[in-house]
Amino acid sequence: MEYGILGGGALGLVAALRLAERGERVTVYEREPIAGGLAAGFQIGDAWLEKFYHHIFRTDQGIVRLIGELGLADRLRWPRPRTVTFWGGQIYQLDSPLTVLQFPPLTIPQRLRMAAALAFLKVSPAAPLEGMLATAWLRRWMGEAPYRIVWEPLLRGKFGATRDEIALPWFWARVHDRTTELGYLRGGFQAVYNRLVERIESLGGMVQLGVAVNDVHTTADGKLSVVTEAGERSFDRVISTLPPRLLCRLVPELPADYRAQYDWGRAYGAHCLILALDRPLTDSYWMNVNDPGFPFLALVEHTNYMPVGDYGGRHLLYLGNYRPMDDPLFKQSKDAVVAEFLPHLARLNPAFSPDWVTESWAFSAPFAQPIVTTDYKEHIPPFDTPIPGLYEASMFQVYPHDRGQNYSVLLAEELVAKLTQG
Ligand SMILES: Cc1cc2nc3c(=O)[nH]c(=O)nc-3n(C[C@H](O)[C@H](O)[C@H](O)COP(=O)(O)OP(=O)(O)OC[C@H]3O[C@@H](n4cnc5c(N)ncnc54)[C@H](O)[C@@H]3O)c2cc1C
Numbered sequence: 001m002e003y004g005i006l007g008g009g010a011l012g013l014v015a016a017l018r019l020a021e022r023g024e025r026v027t028v029y030e031r032e033p034i035a036g037g038l039a040a041g042f043q044i045g046d047a048w049l050e051k052f053y054h055h056i057f058r059t060d061q062g063i064v065r066l067i068g069e070l071g072l073a074d075r076l077r078w079p080r081p082r083t084v085t086f087w088g089g090q091i092y093q094l095d096s097p098l099t100v101l102q103f104p105p106l107t108i109p110q111r112l113r114m115a116a117a118l119a120f121l122k123v124s125p126a127a128p129l130e131g132m133l134a135t136a137w138l139r140r141w142m143g144e145a146p147y148r149i150v151w152e153p154l155l156r157g158k159f160g161a162t163r164d165e166i167a168l169p170w171f172w173a174r175v176h177d178r179t180t181e182l183g184y185l186r187g188g189f190q191a192v193y194n195r196l197v198e199r200i201e202s203l204g205g206m207v208q209l210g211v212a213v214n215d216v217h218t219t220a221d222g223k224l225s226v227v228t229e230a231g232e233r234s235f236d237r238v239i240s241t242l243p244p245r246l247l248c249r250l251v252p253e254l255p256a257d258y259r260a261q262y263d264w265g266r267a268y269g270a271h272c273l274i275l276a277l278d279r280p281l282t283d284s285y286w287m288n289v290n291d292p293g294f295p296f297l298a299l300v301e302h303t304n305y306m307p308v309g310d311y312g313g314r315h316l317l318y319l320g321n322y323r324p325m326d327d328p329l330f331k332q333s334k335d336a337v338v339a340e341f342l343p344h345l346a347r348l349n350p351a352f353s354p355d356w357v358t359e360s361w362a363f364s365a366p367f368a369q370p371i372v373t374t375d376y377k378e379h380i381p382p383f384d385t386p387i388p389g390l391y392e393a394s395m396f397q398v399y400p401h402d403r404g405q406n407y408s409v410l411l412a413e414e415l416v417a418k419l420t421q422g
Contacts (some may be wrong), residue, residue: 276311
């Protein structure tokens with residue numbers, strides 16, 4: 001059977017690989033000139049650095065298995081880097097039960113209450129938490145101070161004005177699935193995506209990079225035609241790995257009742273300013289910036305996690321944001337963002353001087369973070385669409401777990417198992 005696959009991120013490439021392994025003919029269309037989607041990188045010397053900070057957790061068994069299968073296991077490292085919170089002008093480590101119990105901005109009873117609530121989420125299944133709001137639950141069970149100091153700034157940073165609508169199962173997954181050891185593929189996750197492309201091609205598949213799909217429609221002979229600027233080609237089956245809202249735009253034939261149910265919901269875009277410095281800014285990998293007044297929500301100092309020597313001695317840090325897709329940040333030039341963000345670094349390290357910065361890059365992506373409200377689950381589309389032969393599998397179907405490379409791998413494998421069974 002001939003398959004067209006829309007999107008060359010983790011989901012599209014793993015779906016293509018699994019189909020090609022079963023003898024199916026596959027063509028992947030990827031709009032960007034590089035494979036890997038949201039996890040793609042750019043080159044710094046011999047290494048690749050993700051455009052948006054990436055690591056994996058010990059619980060991410062699907063991507064760990066894939067890394068092994070692609071012959072990359074020897075590059076996988078599992079350090080336990082420091083995660084800290086900036087609050088009240090101070091930096092505090094906050095990344096384990098012990099550091100929760102020692103967290104100075106809270107009183108001892110407040111720390112104990114927060115630790116108990118986190119322990120509950122760690123062991124509880126998600127199902128009983130369905131229908132509840134994260135904010136209401138956190139305030140009720142952790143209390144006002146932990147909510148205000150630790151969690152409200154994080155929810156605000158990630159979900160902005162929609163933070164009070166976020167479903168508790170999403171928050172549960174953030175606690176339940178995470179481990180303190182963080183996995184990284186030395187040299188960059190891009191190696192996974194480049195190797196997936198090589199494997200697909202070695203099995204006779206095609207991966208067309210830099211080719212955007214503009215339209216998908218049924219043809220008179222019951223096939224599905226994929227239209228790109230490079231031309232038109234028909235397939236027996238098409239798998240879209242794009243967000244449901246983008247699929248609805250690409251396929252005018254999708255009926256009104258499908259659109260009413262699934263052309264739904266909000267998503268934020270992601271923005272990262274990456275700086276190369278001639279020295280470290282902090283001694284931590286991940287910093288949640290919880291004090292008000294910062295133009296970024298997290299500072300991720302990658303070279304406090306991976307060796308600085310991998311990047312020619314550059315100290316690399318991300319200043320990350322999630323914002324509504326029409327936020328002016330996405331239209332600002334890199335230089336304007338640098339000028340706006342840099343003065344705030346001296347609040348994190350008073351010795352910082354702008355002349356420490358040797359290079360900078362800015363990246364953004366739309367549809368990077370689904371807004372997981374309590375009714376989100378009802379609007380997750382099934383793999384099947386009303387159009388015969390057209391399937392939808394995207395990170396917007398990952399629930400309640402937080403989207404991540406692992407879940408796209410698992411979703412791709414689940415879809416291919418369904419399509420090829422019997
Ligand atoms: C800031 C940030 C941090 C993250 N951190 C982590 C992390 O630490 N660990 C982790 O595992 N995951 C992380 N993720 C999530 C992870 O990147 C995604 O879950 C995963 O890469 C999704 O893969 P996907 O293939 O499902 O979707 P995508 O990567 O979105 O792939 C969809 C692809 O479709 C392409 N496309 C869109 N429209 C068209 C079109 N019309 N024609 C052709 N192609 C098109 C896009 O260019 C894209 O490549 C992070 C994401 C962000 C934004």
